[in-house]
Amino acid sequence: KAGVTQTPRYLIKTRGQQVTLSCSPISGHRSVSWYQQTPGQGLQFLFEYFSETQRNKGNFPGRFSGRQFSNSRSEMNVSTLELGDSALYLCASSLDSLSIQYFGAGTRLSVL
């Protein structure tokens, strides 16, 4: 059974650009969550999608958005990138929001 796949693994962007990250969950999992990890702020929850609907959202500005497709794949978009957006972005999938989550390897974003 394939695990959670995040693409790309590494990204370098410049300030002001936008970026789209992709997450393919484990087959059959309908819940996909996104997290940001930085040395300064630690781990922070971005949002959770379930059956194409955003169910939960963390305290991030509107520049951070996401969506989920009918096949449960999810994308996360960050517009007008800032230096502080440099981080490891983690995606996790689960059967539902009360089940154990399985994490992808992450996308490391560097904003220059």
Add this chain to the structure above:
Amino acid sequence: ELKVEQNPLFLSMQEGKNYTIYCNYSTTSDRLYWYRQDPGKSLESLFVLLSNGAVKQEGRLMASLDTKARLSTLHITAAVHDLSATYFCAVVTDYGGSQGNLIFGKGTKLSVKP
């Protein structure tokens, strides 16, 4: 605003010893997660605790939840080097009418020495 405090933040222990990591949180919640992260790696889910008094065990790790005390513990029994990692707890809080927002502790960096 929900605050999640883990202690200790750093823990150096010898193989074979027992120890407990504590996770305190400041407002009502009945859902708590524990995760493990190895250096340079992604997160691994360890436990999902869904109710007061919940106890879960996997190998040398046992987690419990006391919602009245707003406290979860992660107990390590007879530590081995392979348990060296950073452990995070995360608490779900009701937020703006949605089902919840996860707030993470800062993590406990565990180092098990022979």
